Amino acid sequence: MTITIKDIAKEANVSIATVSRVINNKDESIRKDTKERIKTIIRKHNYQPNRIARSMITKKTATLGLIIPDIQNPFFPELVRGVEDFANENEYSVILCNTDGDLNRERKYLDLMKEKNVDGIIYTYAFAELSKPLKGFLEENNIPMVLLDRAEPNSKMSGVYVDNEKAGYMATKHLISLNHKKIGCITGPEHIENSKERFSGYYQALKEANIPLDKEIIFTGDYQMKGGYKAAKGLIKKEVTAIFTFNDLMAFGVYQAAAELGRKIPDDLSVIGFDNIKYNHLLVPKLTTIEQSSYKMGENAVELLLKQIKGTPEQEKETIIIEPLLMINESTSQNKL
Amino acid sequence: MTITIKDIAKEANVSIATVSRVINNKDESIRKDTKERIKTIIRKHNYQPNRIARSMITKKTATLGLIIPDIQNPFFPELVRGVEDFANENEYSVILCNTDGDLNRERKYLDLMKEKNVDGIIYTYAFAELSKPLKGFLEENNIPMVLLDRAEPNSKMSGVYVDNEKAGYMATKHLISLNHKKIGCITGPEHIENSKERFSGYYQALKEANIPLDKEIIFTGDYQMKGGYKAAKGLIKKEVTAIFTFNDLMAFGVYQAAAELGRKIPDDLSVIGFDNIKYNHLLVPKLTTIEQSSYKMGENAVELLLKQIKGTPEQEKETIIIEPLLMINESTSQNKL
DNA sequence: TTGTACGCGTTATCAA
DNA sequence: TTGATAACGCGTACAA
Numbered sequence: 082m083t084i085t086i087k088d089i090a091k092e093a094n095v096s097i098a099t100v101s102r103v104i105n106n107k108d109e110s111i112r113k114d115t116k117e118r119i120k121t122i123i124r125k126h127n128y129q130p131n132r133i134a135r136s137m138i139t140k141k142t143a144t145l146g147l148i149i150p151d152i153q154n155p156f157f158p159e160l161v162r163g164v165e166d167f168a169n170e171n172e173y174s175v176i177l178c179n180t181d182g183d184l185n186r187e188r189k190y191l192d193l194m195k196e197k198n199v200d201g202i203i204y205t206y207a208f209a210e211l212s213k214p215l216k217g218f219l220e221e222n223n224i225p226m227v228l229l230d231r232a233e234p235n236s237k238m239s240g241v242y243v244d245n246e247k248a249g250y251m252a253t254k255h256l257i258s259l260n261h262k263k264i265g266c267i268t269g270p271e272h273i274e275n276s277k278e279r280f281s282g283y284y285q286a287l288k289e290a291n292i293p294l295d296k297e298i299i300f301t302g303d304y305q306m307k308g309g310y311k312a313a314k315g316l317i318k319k320e321v322t323a324i325f326t327f328n329d330l331m332a333f334g335v336y337q338a339a340a341e342l343g344r345k346i347p348d349d350l351s352v353i354g355f356d357n358i359k360y361n362h363l364l365v366p367k368l369t370t371i372e373q374s375s376y377k378m379g380e381n382a383v384e385l386l387l388k389q390i391k392g393t394p395e396q397e398k399e400t401i402i403i404e405p406l407l408m409i410n411e412s413t414s415q416n417k418l
Numbered sequence: 419m420t421i422t423i424k425d426i427a428k429e430a431n432v433s434i435a436t437v438s439r440v441i442n443n444k445d446e447s448i449r450k451d452t453k454e455r456i457k458t459i460i461r462k463h464n465y466q467p468n469r470i471a472r473s474m475i476t477k478k479t480a481t482l483g484l485i486i487p488d489i490q491n492p493f494f495p496e497l498v499r500g501v502e503d504f505a506n507e508n509e510y511s512v513i514l515c516n517t518d519g520d521l522n523r524e525r526k527y528l529d530l531m532k533e534k535n536v537d538g539i540i541y542t543y544a545f546a547e548l549s550k551p552l553k554g555f556l557e558e559n560n561i562p563m564v565l566l567d568r569a570e571p572n573s574k575m576s577g578v579y580v581d582n583e584k585a586g587y588m589a590t591k592h593l594i595s596l597n598h599k600k601i602g603c604i605t606g607p608e609h610i611e612n613s614k615e616r617f618s619g620y621y622q623a624l625k626e627a628n629i630p631l632d633k634e635i636i637f638t639g640d641y642q643m644k645g646g647y648k649a650a651k652g653l654i655k656k657e658v659t660a661i662f663t664f665n666d667l668m669a670f671g672v673y674q675a676a677a678e679l680g681r682k683i684p685d686d687l688s689v690i691g692f693d694n695i696k697y698n699h700l701l702v703p704k705l706t707t708i709e710q711s712s713y714k715m716g717e718n719a720v721e722l723l724l725k726q727i728k729g730t731p732e733q734e735k736e737t738i739i740i741e742p743l744l745m746i747n748e749s750t751s752q753n754k755l
Numbered sequence: 756t757t758g759t760a761c762g763c764g765t766t767a768t769c770a771a
Numbered sequence: 772t773t774g775a776t777a778a779c780g781c782g783t784a785c786a787a
Contacts, residue, residue, distance in 0.1 A: 085763095085764060085765085086764065086765065087764080095773075095774085096773065096774045096775070097764090097765080097766095097774090097775095098766085098767085098773070098774060098775075098776090099772085099773060099774075101765070101766060101767090102766095102773090104765095105766080110772055110773085111772065111773080112772060112773090115772085115773085127558060129529065129532065129533045130533070130764080130765070131533070131535065131763090131764050131765070132533050132534050132535070132765095133470055133473045133474055133479070133534075133535050133763090133764080133765090134474060134763070134764030134765035134766085134779090135764080135765055135766075136470045136765090136779090137470055137471060137474060137763090137764080137765065137766085137778085137779040137780070137781095138764095138765055138766040138767075138778075138779055139765090139766070139779095140779085142470070144513070144534075151499070152489070152495045152498050152499055152502075153495045153496055153499050153696065155492075155495075155697070157495075158489045158490045158492075158494075158495050159490055161489050161514070162488070162489055162490050162516060165489075165514060165515070165516050166516070169515075174513050174515075174530065174534065175513065175514055176481070176511050176512065176513055176514075177498070177502060177512055177513075177514045178502070178506075178511075179499060179502055179503070192466065193511065195466065196466045196467070196468070196469050197469055197470075197481075197511065198468070198469070198470050221464060306699075333697075333700050336700075337699075340702065359490065360492070360670075360697055360700070362643075362674075363670050363673075363697070363700050363701060364700060365677065365702070422779095422780060422781085423780065423781065423782095424780080424781095432757075432758085433757065433758045433759075434758090434780090434781080434782090435757070435758060435759080435760095435782080435783075436756090436757060436758075438781070438782060438783080439757090439782095439783095441781095441782095442782080444782095444783095447756060447757085448756065448757080449756060449757090452756085452757085467780085467781070468779090468780055468781070469781095470779085470780080470781090471763090471779070471780030471781040471782090472780080472781055472782075473763090473781095474762085474763045474764070474765095474779090474780080474781070474782090475762080475763055475780090475781060475782045475783080476763095476781090476782075477763085
């Protein structure tokens, strides 16, 4: 039998209303001694209000939904931790959902989050443009939401993302500055927005340097090691001197392929990645990459979400764009050809 | 305005009780046509019952609490995914909490989980023996709980863990079979139970091979790369021919130290790790290690927890012990000295 | 086969 | 300064 506000009230010889006031610090008008008496009894029983019952009235659950593709993707743990920490500092809990980018699961989780009455949702969806599940969901509901990582430029939604085009530009430019001309590129899956943007940056940088786009050395990857590995095998055959992979994981695959084909990084092949995931320093030589602080992204997402939750509905949606950072390490070097 | 059971009832010209019966499939006794009528209206409005209100009655939230030290530790994402997947298959959601092994945070989260009325808790606590927060919590409450990873041999709690002693024994034995005699060891933090057990296995294997325990080559690590790195520097000075690190992350540090000191793995130094975390294959040479399937551990934990939740209170607590698996790769070789 | 009415543990409104 | 009570949305015992 858990103890309720009624029990406290009875023991303190007051009404439950009074106890409730004390609990919620609406106690300016309560006599000091009764207040103290109640507080003592609360402490004595280690009484904790039932949040479910509270939620019935307040319509708030102090819970956020966090929907991501897969926590096993090394990009996400840091991000999740950023979300968790900032949420908890603000007295919110987080329900975690992995969708694997599956549209059915996305829709299912969105509905579930609504049923569970989360106060807001942080959503990293897998596909370009407003995904179908999201679109339908938004039409039917009006839950505060922040889009994460995957940008939604044309929508009026709050979002936190990296300037991917700029990042792609920076990475490519770095290789060009090292005198590379035949720069292979391993993109993300075709339908993913951030991959398109990174590619656009790649294209810009090449154009600026008067290097024509060579479709032969552009491979579509999968954001996994395996895809990087396979693509690298192809690219190395085409004699590229440098490879820009659209995430670090694929760069790991490139390392493997290079080792198997007897190419030395960076002497025979320069490699630049994207993400700066935590275990990059395992790679020898250390991977040059583009950093996007995912912990901070998580924090920022919660910040925006709480603004929405606490603010007025008319409030302008906000967007935070995180600046990418070029982390020059040991996997890129001057082209000697 | 979200739609409620009342709205459905009114539109269908029935009582809310009837609607409720249909929703909960207690509809054997309901006339087929009214049942259909109600179902149609429900679908039309995409009505979803309010789980909060439902929880008030049923005392169930269909939510589990998952308390771990840190999702950024590469051991946990897989485990978390295992928990998530199995929980969701069974219509449960998961609230994630990171404690960093901080006792105050542990206690705070335990209390929070109780306030939020989770149906059960999966708990990986940081310290040996029944931790204080846990002890206090268990005395005051009676929430289904499963301990994960950190074993609690003497308690009557459900738990899922690896046979760490056996694992430590296997790892050490493997090195001994390769003719190593001076086998350094980098443990986990002193107070952590699994580290003690692994050490006990290490000790057993040495004893069996008549190799005396040499305290000079036993270093206390931190389960982080850095600790492995520092300890390895010390161990290499002491001329060990092999190192057993109590997790893979520390083995990564050993690789780094070995590279800096010009020792080749496995020719000059054999290394065996523990965990078989996903990104081991980034290491060259590939790390020999002890596998403990963390995804499966997560699944098993949920399985035990659901049994507790659905079973009778008197039901025996269960323990699942996961068998460790020796994964021989390229970082260990015959001792040539 | 279906409906009425109570209760879950709170908060909020109004009255005292 | 405090109390009585409605309300939140639902499940269920009991009645019809």
